[in-house]
Amino acid sequence: MILYWVALDATVTSALYVAGVQPRVFGKRAGRSGTPDAPPTTLAAIHADPAVEFSEVTRRYGQRTALDAVTFSVGTGSVLGVLGPNGAGKSTLLSTLCGLQEPDGGAVRWFGRNERVPLPKALRRRLGVVTQDTALYGELTVRQNLRFAADLYRVPSAAHAVEHAAGLLSVSHRLDDAVGELSGGNQRRVAIARALIHDPDLLVFDEPTLGVDIETRHAIWSYVRQLRNRRKTIVVSTNYLDEALALCDRVILLRNGRLMSEGTPDEILERTGRCVEIDCAAEAAETIVASLEGLEDIAAVNVAETVLTVRLTGNGDANRVVETALTSRHVEGFRVRAPDLLEVFQSLADTAA
Amino acid sequence: MSEWFAACSAGLRLQARQFGKARVIICLTVVEALTFLFLVSLFGLTGSKAPTAIIMQDHGALAQSFVTDLRNDHHSFRLEVMGATEAKQLLDRGDLVAIITIPADFSSTVRSGHTAAISVAVDNVDADLTDDIQRAVPAAIETFGVQHHFGGIRVAPAEHDLIGHDTAYIPYLVVSALALDALVVAGALAATAMAGEWENRTLVQWRLAPASMTGVLIGKLITVVAVSTVAVWMAALLVFFGYGVHPHSLPGALSALVLCTVIFAAIGACVGNLLRKTLPVATLFFGLALPLYIDSGSLEPERFDGGWLWFVAHLTPVYAAVGVLQSAINGLKVTPEPVAVDLGILLLWAVAAVAVAHSILQRARRAQ
Numbered sequence: 001m002i003l004y005w006v007a008l009d010a011t012v013t014s015a016l017y018v019a020g021v022q023p024r025v026f027g028k029r030a031g032r033s034g035t036p037d038a039p040p041t042t043l044a045a046i047h048a049d050p051a052v053e054f055s056e057v058t059r060r061y062g063q064r065t066a067l068d069a070v071t072f073s074v075g076t077g078s079v080l081g082v083l084g085p086n087g088a089g090k091s092t093l094l095s096t097l098c099g100l101q102e103p104d105g106g107a108v109r110w111f112g113r114n115e116r117v118p119l120p121k122a123l124r125r126r127l128g129v130v131t132q133d134t135a136l137y138g139e140l141t142v143r144q145n146l147r148f149a150a151d152l153y154r155v156p157s158a159a160h161a162v163e164h165a166a167g168l169l170s171v172s173h174r175l176d177d178a179v180g181e182l183s184g185g186n187q188r189r190v191a192i193a194r195a196l197i198h199d200p201d202l203l204v205f206d207e208p209t210l211g212v213d214i215e216t217r218h219a220i221w222s223y224v225r226q227l228r229n230r231r232k233t234i235v236v237s238t239n240y241l242d243e244a245l246a247l248c249d250r251v252i253l254l255r256n257g258r259l260m261s262e263g264t265p266d267e268i269l270e271r272t273g274r275c276v277e278i279d280c281a282a283e284a285a286e287t288i289v290a291s292l293e294g295l296e297d298i299a300a301v302n303v304a305e306t307v308l309t310v311r312l313t314g315n316g317d318a319n320r321v322v323e324t325a326l327t328s329r330h331v332e333g334f335r336v337r338a339p340d341l342l343e344v345f346q347s348l349a350d351t352a353a
Numbered sequence: 354m355s356e357w358f359a360a361c362s363a364g365l366r367l368q369a370r371q372f373g374k375a376r377v378i379i380c381l382t383v384v385e386a387l388t389f390l391f392l393v394s395l396f397g398l399t400g401s402k403a404p405t406a407i408i409m410q411d412h413g414a415l416a417q418s419f420v421t422d423l424r425n426d427h428h429s430f431r432l433e434v435m436g437a438t439e440a441k442q443l444l445d446r447g448d449l450v451a452i453i454t455i456p457a458d459f460s461s462t463v464r465s466g467h468t469a470a471i472s473v474a475v476d477n478v479d480a481d482l483t484d485d486i487q488r489a490v491p492a493a494i495e496t497f498g499v500q501h502h503f504g505g506i507r508v509a510p511a512e513h514d515l516i517g518h519d520t521a522y523i524p525y526l527v528v529s530a531l532a533l534d535a536l537v538v539a540g541a542l543a544a545t546a547m548a549g550e551w552e553n554r555t556l557v558q559w560r561l562a563p564a565s566m567t568g569v570l571i572g573k574l575i576t577v578v579a580v581s582t583v584a585v586w587m588a589a590l591l592v593f594f595g596y597g598v599h600p601h602s603l604p605g606a607l608s609a610l611v612l613c614t615v616i617f618a619a620i621g622a623c624v625g626n627l628l629r630k631t632l633p634v635a636t637l638f639f640g641l642a643l644p645l646y647i648d649s650g651s652l653e654p655e656r657f658d659g660g661w662l663w664f665v666a667h668l669t670p671v672y673a674a675v676g677v678l679q680s681a682i683n684g685l686k687v688t689p690e691p692v693a694v695d696l697g698i699l700l701l702w703a704v705a706a707v708a709v710a711h712s713i714l715q716r717a718r719r720a721q
Contacts, residue, residue: 154563
């Protein structure tokens with residue numbers, strides 16, 4: 001039976017686990033394996049030299065509070081991930097950060113200066129923004145779109161800057177195509193190229209990989225890492241935990257406009273714990289659940305057909321859970337993975353409770 | 354059948370909810386309904402009561418009878434008896450279409466079997482109106498003769514034109530058409546260009562950039578004006594060289610048309626920024642076009658219509674535009690206000706429109 005589940009679930013993760021090696025399917029180090037030259041950004045550096053500081057920032061729309069006394073900072077040259085489900089307040093936070101909205105309460109500091117909306121021109125020159133909807137002129141070509149952005153920012157040698165930005169985002173071959181004819185992924189690349197054209201210091205990406213294919217998603221991750229290597233400060237909002245873990249130095253988690261948690265991806269994972277997925281026959285699920293009862297490592301168990309998802313406590317031992325489950329002799333396979341966003345929030349809610 | 358009704362009910366509720374979310378379109382639909390009613394009403398109302406003065410130098414029975422015939426035979430005129438000095442002042446000011454003077458010897462001349470000459474001074478700004486006078490007076494004379502059993506004509510009109518040259522119907526009419534061209538072409542183009550920025554959310558680029566949003570707006574308007582000018586000039590050249598309407602001053606006429614496209618493009622940009630949806634703004638401009646055409650004095654100077662029609666005309670820039678264009682193309686003064694005042698009004702419209710558009714864009718940059 002044991003051999004059977006190994007055969008069924010012959011993933012690298014499982015194999016490493018059996019060999020006693022703690023696998024990192026997701027995570028900062030795994031995600032950055034392709035960029036060994038990335039300069040390290042220490043926590044001390046992040047806090048010493050913040051590019052943006054939010055202090056008790058509140059934003060309301062009528063009776064609804066979109067941001068509720070949110071406080072955080074983004075270190076210069078670091079990548080901050082803003083995580084949260086839809087409606088958590090991510091876009092409002094990013095709009096406030098870009099100077100598109102004035103907070104109703106609290107203060108925002110950019111590069112050490114308190115500013116009010118509309119932001120001074122000098123500061124706007126240092127910002128590059130990729131909005132959720134690409135805000136491109138669909139009837140114009142890629143070149144014309146980029147040229148308009150270059151003109152708005154008075155980029156010297158605009159024609160060259162257009163070619164350069166398009167090259168960075170691998171859309172040089174589509175420069176003379178209408179943006180409306182491009183795929184969603186390529187449109188997203190053009191939007192990023194537009195945000196980069198004036199070489200800003202602070203880049204804001206609002207869900208940059210929303211609705212794009214996996215190839216484009218990884219390409220966008222690669223661009224973000226390249227930008228980080230160039231000491232650009234980046235704030236990226238996302239629904240995807242794996243994206244935040246792969247890209248970000250620090251992560252903040254928002255829910256209902258409130259900052260639920262903040263830390264490095266590793267800290268977040270340590271706080272929330274990993275998940276163990278156990279494959280079994282549907283009728284065996286109750287037996288396995290019964291065998292796990294009493295283990296202190298478990299925060300919650302969810303049964304869905306033939307998969308049991310065991311969410312561990314922050315310092316929960318996955319080994320112990322798997323070994324205990326195996327004693328029931330009904331396990332057909334298992335894998336250990338990082339929690340998804342929903343599980344992170346459930347875990348944080350449990351901790352708060 | 355119940356399935357069909359369920360589908361019908363779903364469609365009904367869907368559309369009702371969609372309308373609930375599209376209040377601008379609903380409002381404009383109501384406006385459209387009113388503008389078409391307004392349009393048809395204007396066709397009947399404009400030019401139906403041309404103000405005409407009667408100077409009664411003879412108060413005899415025959416003179417009174419002749420005036421009664423004048424009133425009864427032609428309902429297009431609003432006849433009012435007044436003194437010679439007042440009438441002259443009103444005609445010169447442009448408040449009267451014509452002055453009909455019944456001479457002191459009218460009754461005695463007619464009674465003695467001779468022909469009485471009636472002086473008719475006409476503001477011949479529009480040949481159509483002059484023609485109306487020319488038709489009305491002989492008709493009244495004929496009725497007068499039949500009524501009093503006078504054999505042969507005993508009254509003859511003697512016409513005196515206020516303006517040295519006549520302006521035919523088509524040359525008069527097309528000027529308003531060119532003003533309307535400028536309004537619809539430049540206004541709708543600018544309005545949809547700006548509304549599109551809001552609708553497609555591309556305006557966020559403007560808001561984020563260090564560039565002046567009003568600067569970008571003016572840049573867009575310059576392009577809109579260039580394209581609109583080409584379109585309006587083509588229509589104007591067709592009028593000048595195809596219809597054979599010889600402009601009083603060709604450079605002046607073309608310049609006035611450029612000015613109109615500038616003004617209407619500015620107004621269009623303002624409307625586009627206010628409504629922020631391309632479909633409603635386009636509908637609005639096309640829907641307003643014909644009522645504004647009629648109320649701009651397209652058939653005759655709007656000043657002759659008096660009352661609320663004239664008041665409403667003053668509320669639209671088309672009225673002032675027609676004043677400027679009639680001066681440039683036909684050499685006519687169709688508004689009581691000097692052409693310089695019409696120009697000033699147009700510039701005020703443009704400045705106000707750009708100021709409103711600027712204010713909206715600034716507010717957009719400050720907060721959403």
